Amino acid sequence: MIIHKRDKNSVVVFDIEGELKRSDITDVTLHQLVKGELDAGRRRILLNFEKVPFIDSFGVGEILASYISTHNLGGRLKLARISKKLFLIFQVTMLDRVLDIFDSEDAALQSFLKD
Amino acid sequence: MANRLARLVNIRPGEGAFAALFFLYFFLVTAPFNILKSVRDASYLDDLGARNLPYAYATAVLIGGVVSLHARLQARLSRRVLLLSSLAFFAATSVLFGLLFAWGEPWFGAGFRRWLPLPFYLWVNVFNVVLVTQFWFSVNDVFNPREAKRLIGFFGSGGILGGFAGGVLTWLLAGTLATSGLLFLSGGFLGAGAVVVLLLLREQGRRGETAAGPSAGRLTKIGFGDCSSAVRSDSYLVLLAAVVFVTGLVSTFIDWEAKAIVEGSVAGGARTEFFGVFNAGLLAAAFLFQLVLTSRLIDRFGLRLGLMVTPAFLLLGVGGLALWPVLAAAVLLKGADKALGYSIGQSARELLYIPIPQSLKYKAKAFIDMFVNRLSRAGGALALLLLFLPFRGDASRAWPWVIGLTVVAIGAWAVLNLRLGRAYVNTVKSQLGQTWERGEEVVGHRVDVDLAKLVVDALESRGRSQTLYALHLFDLLRSGRLTPEVGGLLSTGLADAAAPTRNPMWESDEVPWMPDLSDAFPSEVLEKNVREIMALPDYRNLMAGYARRVLSQLDVAAETEKMELAKALGMMGPDAPAVLALEDLLAECSPDVIRYAAASAGELRRREFVVPLVSKLADPRTRDDARLALEKYGGRIVGSLGDFLADERADEGVRREVAAVLARIAGRDAAGELLESLAAGAGALELDLIDALDLVRVRNPDFVFPAAVIEPMILRQAARLRSSAPDGEDIVLFKLLGLLHNHEDVFRAYESYRKGTKDGVAYAVELLDEMLSRELREKILPILERRP
Numbered sequence: 030m031i032i033h034k035r036d037k038n039s040v041v042v043f044d045i046e047g048e049l050k051r052s053d054i055t056d057v058t059l060h061q062l063v064k065g066e067l068d069a070g071r072r073r074i075l076l077n078f079e080k081v082p083f084i085d086s087f088g089v090g091e092i093l094a095s096y097i098s099t100h101n102l103g104g105r106l107k108l109a110r111i112s113k114k115l116f117l118i119f120q121v122t123m124l125d126r127v128l129d130i131f132d133s134e135d136a137a138l139q140s141f142l143k144d
Numbered sequence: 145m146a147n148r149l150a151r152l153v154n155i156r157p158g159e160g161a162f163a164a165l166f167f168l169y170f171f172l173v174t175a176p177f178n179i180l181k182s183v184r185d186a187s188y189l190d191d192l193g194a195r196n197l198p199y200a201y202a203t204a205v206l207i208g209g210v211v212s213l214h215a216r217l218q219a220r221l222s223r224r225v226l227l228l229s230s231l232a233f234f235a236a237t238s239v240l241f242g243l244l245f246a247w248g249e250p251w252f253g254a255g256f257r258r259w260l261p262l263p264f265y266l267w268v269n270v271f272n273v274v275l276v277t278q279f280w281f282s283v284n285d286v287f288n289p290r291e292a293k294r295l296i297g298f299f300g301s302g303g304i305l306g307g308f309a310g311g312v313l314t315w316l317l318a319g320t321l322a323t324s325g326l327l328f329l330s331g332g333f334l335g336a337g338a339v340v341v342l343l344l345l346r347e348q349g350r351r352g353e354t355a356a357g358p359s360a361g362r363l364t365k366i367g368f369g370d371c372s373s374a375v376r377s378d379s380y381l382v383l384l385a386a387v388v389f390v391t392g393l394v395s396t397f398i399d400w401e402a403k404a405i406v407e408g409s410v411a412g413g414a415r416t417e418f419f420g421v422f423n424a425g426l427l428a429a430a431f432l433f434q435l436v437l438t439s440r441l442i443d444r445f446g447l448r449l450g451l452m453v454t455p456a457f458l459l460l461g462v463g464g465l466a467l468w469p470v471l472a473a474a475v476l477l478k479g480a481d482k483a484l485g486y487s488i489g490q491s492a493r494e495l496l497y498i499p500i501p502q503s504l505k506y507k508a509k510a511f512i513d514m515f516v517n518r519l520s521r522a523g524g525a526l527a528l529l530l531l532f533l534p535f536r537g538d539a540s541r542a543w544p545w546v547i548g549l550t551v552v553a554i555g556a557w558a559v560l561n562l563r564l565g566r567a568y569v570n571t572v573k574s575q576l577g578q579t580w581e582r583g584e585e586v587v588g589h590r591v592d593v594d595l596a597k598l599v600v601d602a603l604e605s606r607g608r609s610q611t612l613y614a615l616h617l618f619d620l621l622r623s624g625r626l627t628p629e630v631g632g633l634l635s636t637g638l639a640d641a642a643a644p645t646r647n648p649m650w651e652s653d654e655v656p657w658m659p660d661l662s663d664a665f666p667s668e669v670l671e672k673n674v675r676e677i678m679a680l681p682d683y684r685n686l687m688a689g690y691a692r693r694v695l696s697q698l699d700v701a702a703e704t705e706k707m708e709l710a711k712a713l714g715m716m717g718p719d720a721p722a723v724l725a726l727e728d729l730l731a732e733c734s735p736d737v738i739r740y741a742a743a744s745a746g747e748l749r750r751r752e753f754v755v756p757l758v759s760k761l762a763d764p765r766t767r768d769d770a771r772l773a774l775e776k777y778g779g780r781i782v783g784s785l786g787d788f789l790a791d792e793r794a795d796e797g798v799r800r801e802v803a804a805v806l807a808r809i810a811g812r813d814a815a816g817e818l819l820e821s822l823a824a825g826a827g828a829l830e831l832d833l834i835d836a837l838d839l840v841r842v843r844n845p846d847f848v849f850p851a852a853v854i855e856p857m858i859l860r861q862a863a864r865l866r867s868s869a870p871d872g873e874d875i876v877l878f879k880l881l882g883l884l885h886n887h888e889d890v891f892r893a894y895e896s897y898r899k900g901t902k903d904g905v906a907y908a909v910e911l912l913d914e915m916l917s918r919e920l921r922e923k924i925l926p927i928l929e930r931r932p
Contacts, residue, residue, distance in 0.1 A: 086676030093682040114665065120614035122677050123712040126705065127690050
């Protein structure tokens, strides 16, 4: 799994590439990356899942930990471009009701402006 | 007087004339038969001696030809013609034999006259086979098992009285009329018999009784081969044939044993009178036995015990004759054989034919009564001849061997009777057809209720929320019910399903997307993933917070979210903190939310949900879901439910539903709670508790319920029925009976009983008769038979 970071409209965007799962763990996890940004004072974070074909419970755990950390600091963490296949997991676990999930990056970025 | 007599012999109003004609018919067949039999035995011993008796017995093999001829006549003639022409034939031939006995020697020589008793012996046997069998055919045609069981004693006593009269007449007239005169007298009896048959047929026509069998009109063609294969094709009939064969063997051995003693003890000229007296005496005993005891004995102890009476007595008699080979012992043994054979043996055997389907009955009866019965005599004759062989014609030396063989044959007879008794009950059951089945079981067997609910809920959820729909899809998937057919059904009209959602993902202008499993991860991967996610501490904390947020919303718009939450909580595992939100969700006003919450509560089975679920039993909109949820708890909440059931202050509707839940839990503890409440006096809930126990019984056929508790209830219910309780309450009695006896059999009887036809009720009562205790039989069966 590779994670690229970029800035867009003052939102930190993490482009995740590859499967987000326990067996593909990298030296620095998604949660650590998010925490790093939070420590740097950033409060708007977008996770782009366009190139993520699979997420396991470990991956979901990373997302939830990132969400909680951000939320607890008064920030916003949103998700975008999750495939329909992956989205079913979020629906079945009701996380689609807890997390902010968008089908496009632009829509997600627009939503930060409304917060 | 007539009424008292009718009551004594169990004749019901309207049956008197018909029963009397059957009585007379049998009387006028057996009276001449007994005269002829005395003449037959005496003439044979006088002219040919006991040593030649096996040849007389062996003539029975010729009876096969008679059976075949009779079957052909049955096929060609109407019953009227068959019965009347048979009586006319035997009347005429009786007179002919009379002439031959008187003038045979001057006309045809001494040799002819000496051997005349042999064809006469055969003719008397043919007489017996044809006329007696025709009588019983007629009884079988007209009466159902219950009527036959009740009236058979009366008809049988007509036959026995006829035999007695024949014996007395032989004794009184043998000295004055001689052989030929007795034969002319027999012809006269048969002529009178023809008149009675005419009256009987007219009475039957007047009553509108039509037999279902071929004898109702022109008989269907049945040959000897048909009859034989009909018996071989049915294990019950094979058993019946075996019993008849062994009965005949025993009777043949006893006949020879008795006649060998008579030959040595009674002088030549006095034998016709002796046989007359003997036959009259034994038939007098048989008559009284038949009239008063046969029906009552069978009614009280059942057919199976009735079948064992004759072998038991004969075993004692053979033992007595072995120890004291004197005339008195021979008379007692032969008397027991005939008296019991004419009364209880014959009656029991006729009852054994009654449950056989009409299509088989005629063939079977013809083959067994006319052929197997006679073949057994020939078999007995052959066995005797083989036993005589080593002793070179000195038959008396074979005596101990004949006694030993008789004992063995009686033993085999008893064993076969036991098996036949069991087979009889099964045959009655098979006549009753399909058993009645409870609605729950019919639905349960034919419909996957859980699947139907899931699919309907999934379809319904498509119009509410994609999340709810996805949850349903996942539920179907993890329960292995998402077959291609179900998937196809759910995808019908999917594109048109507008899914309102607040999720930003769907706030675009694109066509709303509905969850679809066609390109999802493999089910096991998805399921494992979801399970692991739901176990994550972060997930649990988040969902607990989400649950609080959703519950705090009071607006109607939150209904869907509450439904989603209620559904999802059921998948989270009982130890997730969020699941306690189900208590609040069960207290919601929306029946839809409660429906989902109840289902999840049933999945998680936490004690905290029991009371809220029970409270939902009061509301018809949530009752079924609450009941299903409570059922899923199983035996662990039986005690709590028992407390609700016993609480007389609680809502009656709730208590009624609690009983239904306990019934569906169906364990021993649940049955115990129900029984305890019933025994304590359930008042308005009594019928519900009986129904609940019935369901427990259906699902646990091996449970034994205490007769001490159930029997008094049965008797109370029977008393209610006697005092004209509503029709629908009949089933309550059957449900109670089903708690003590084989439930399937009891409800097979109920299915037949509720048809309401005369035969339907009769077969039902007959089956119950075979299974109930004496006290219940006596109290219940008359009520069921007389219910309108």
